[in-house]
Structures are given as C-alpha cells and as structure tokens.
Amino acid sequence: MPTVIAVPRPPLRHQQLILTIYGLYGRRGGGPLPVSVLIDMLADLGHDAPGVRSAVSRLKAKGVLNSVKSGGVAKYELSPRSLEMVNEGDERIFAPYRGSPGGQWVLAIFSVPESMRDRRHQLRTELTRLGFGSMAAGVWIAPAGVREGAKRRLASRGLADYVEFFTGDYAAEGDMRERVAQWWDLEALGDQIREFMDYYRNALADWSGLVGGDPEIALAESSPELRRDAFRYYVPMLTLWRRLPYRDPGLPLEYLPEGWQGPEARRIFFGTHDLIAPLAEAHAMSLVTKAEAA
Structure with a gap:
C-alpha cells in the first residue's frame, strides 16, 4: 500500500x-x-x-x-x-444537527445591569460561539437543537442567571432566508467553511484512493509510516473543523444562500474522519506506549 x-x-x-x-x-x-x-x-x-x-x-x-x-x-x-468543554464539543462535532423548515427555535433573552457590562460582553461572545444569531438587543435565536448544550455552557460560565430560554415556532410571514441573513453573520461563517475547503477539499478522495473505503481493512493493512501520515493529516483537520459546528448551529439549508458549501464540507470531514481517525489513533497510542516503556 x-x-x-x-x-x-x-x-x-x-x-x-x-x-x-x-x-x-x-x-x-x-x-x-x-x-x-x-x-x-x-x-x-x-x-x-x-x-x-x-x-x-x-x-x-x-x-x-x-x-x-x-x-x-x-x-x-x-x-x-476543560474536560466538560471537550465532551460538550463532541456532541456538536460528531453528532451534527441540521434543522428543517418549520422546525422549532430557541430564544435566549438576557438583561444585564449597566454596572455589569463585562457580563453582557461575555454573554454575547458565548452565544455567538454557540451558534446563536442576534435578533435585537438582548434577544438571540437558534434552532432548538442547541438549547441544552447552550444552557450547560452558560451555567458553567456563571452566566445562566442572566438568561431566559423560550422554545417555540416562528410564525411571521416573509422570506426566512432574508431574516436569517440579518440575524447571523453568514459571510464570516462562509469564510470559515471556505477556509476548510481550501485545505481539505480533496481529503476524502485522496484518502479513499490511498487506503480504500473500509476503515478496518485500512488499519489492518497499514504501515507505521501510513499511520503517522494519518495522524499528521487528521489532527490539524479536526482542529480546523471543530469551530464550524458551533458557528453553524444547524440552520435549515432552505434558509441559507444558494450554493452553500456546508453540506459538502460535512461530507468530506466525516468521510475522511471515518477512514483515518483509527489510523491516527494507532500512531498516537504508539507514542504513548513508547514513552511508558522508556
């Protein structure tokens, strides 16, 4: 091979x-x-x-x-x-959620006294990182699937007491694509997706061509050099990817711009992850074992 x-x-x-x-x-x-x-x-x-x-x-x-x-x-x-953050991150990174038109939304509404302006800034930062869009001052929105993770994150930051969550339907008439573009910074999110694609557009095709389509066979037939290459490839890829499931909270595709690359980026990431994560882990564990034996 x-x-x-x-x-x-x-x-x-x-x-x-x-x-x-x-x-x-x-x-x-x-x-x-x-x-x-x-x-x-x-x-x-x-x-x-x-x-x-x-x-x-x-x-x-x-x-x-x-x-x-x-x-x-x-x-x-x-x-x-940090362990709590990483475990929570896995829920977003490895079990991605994608809303559907007509699905429920969660509103996060907060009010912070002027004397605690730093907490207001913290809340805005955290809600942005959690994938919420800003509807108005102190009113943030996201697909309902991110609610529980958001509540846990804000509680761990000591910010939960400032926020009330409400879940329900959005009943207003009009173009939801236009509204979503107002609430979320889709340009910034699109830039992050394009950056990922610039580096990893060919990842799945390259690795499938190299090791085939069966992760178990690829691992069984792999050499130490191949496992090291997989580690060198996978760790930076995951590091670059892990920001995206937070900034993209699973907005319905029908509400996003035409030609949105998010689904293709997800296909490439998860396909490559399935193939090379076991190879990368085998290399990493070999380094751990080597250190323990020294």
Whole structure:
C-alpha cells in the first residue's frame, strides 16, 4: 500500500493542536500525557520542543491543563472544566444537527445591569460561539437543537442567571432566508467553511484512493509510516473543523444562500474522519506506549 500523501498545513497554534490531542487521546487510552509525548506528537505536526513546552505552560496557567504525578513522571491532563468543554464539543462535532423548515427555535433573552457590562460582553461572545444569531438587543435565536448544550455552557460560565430560554415556532410571514441573513453573520461563517475547503477539499478522495473505503481493512493493512501520515493529516483537520459546528448551529439549508458549501464540507470531514481517525489513533497510542516503556 503506498504511503505518500500531501499533508495540508493550516495556520494553527500550538495550544489549539494540544487541546485537540487531549480531546482525542488524553481522555481514553492515553490518560494524562507527559510533555515528552506532546513533544513527539507536535514534532510530527512540524513544531519544535520549546514551543510545545511554552504552550503547555500557558495552558496550565489558564486552567486548561492540570499537572499530575504518575509513576514519578510529571504529566498533564485536562482540567474538569476543560474536560466538560471537550465532551460538550463532541456532541456538536460528531453528532451534527441540521434543522428543517418549520422546525422549532430557541430564544435566549438576557438583561444585564449597566454596572455589569463585562457580563453582557461575555454573554454575547458565548452565544455567538454557540451558534446563536442576534435578533435585537438582548434577544438571540437558534434552532432548538442547541438549547441544552447552550444552557450547560452558560451555567458553567456563571452566566445562566442572566438568561431566559423560550422554545417555540416562528410564525411571521416573509422570506426566512432574508431574516436569517440579518440575524447571523453568514459571510464570516462562509469564510470559515471556505477556509476548510481550501485545505481539505480533496481529503476524502485522496484518502479513499490511498487506503480504500473500509476503515478496518485500512488499519489492518497499514504501515507505521501510513499511520503517522494519518495522524499528521487528521489532527490539524479536526482542529480546523471543530469551530464550524458551533458557528453553524444547524440552520435549515432552505434558509441559507444558494450554493452553500456546508453540506459538502460535512461530507468530506466525516468521510475522511471515518477512514483515518483509527489510523491516527494507532500512531498516537504508539507514542504513548513508547514513552511508558522508556
């Protein structure tokens, strides 16, 4: 089986890649990871050791990572808050929701005293990241499927007391496509989708041509070099992708602009994910095992 494939290099920071690695390999199988493993993994992704150590220190200072002792070796794991975020993220990334015309909507309505203006800014930022569109001052809207995740996120941020959620139908007459374009920044979302497509448009075709269409056979017949290539490809792809299911809350396609690339981007991501995620994980776990045996 050939093992050569061009690996895209989207502009991603150490910290973004480290968070992806912990989300993938630090919760199951790998557990807490020593810095040496992170250095090996990031080296495969083209980053040097000093940059990795600096990024780990920053993530620890921010409360994203906690240090633990295991077998006399200093290791790092996701903090409880970060673990909750990653688990919540999986719900959006790996179980995408797409609304249908006539489906229900959730309204998030908040009122924050002028003396707590910083909380108002936090709420706007969080609701935007959760995929809500802004209808008016203090009134935000999204397909109803994102409600529970939004409630959990705001509660974890200490913002839930400022927000009331209402779920129901939207009964106004008129062009919903025009209204959605007013409530959401579709241009910014479209730019993110285009960026993903610029790097990974050919991902599924390239990997299907390389390993076939059966992930189990691909893994069974893979070489160490192929598994390393899959790791180098998959981790940045997932890191770039994971922003999109938040910014796109699953708006019905009928309400989006003609030629919207979201469905094609999803097809490419999930098809490639199915093929190469097991290969990438096998390489990552081999680095963990190597470190434990040293």
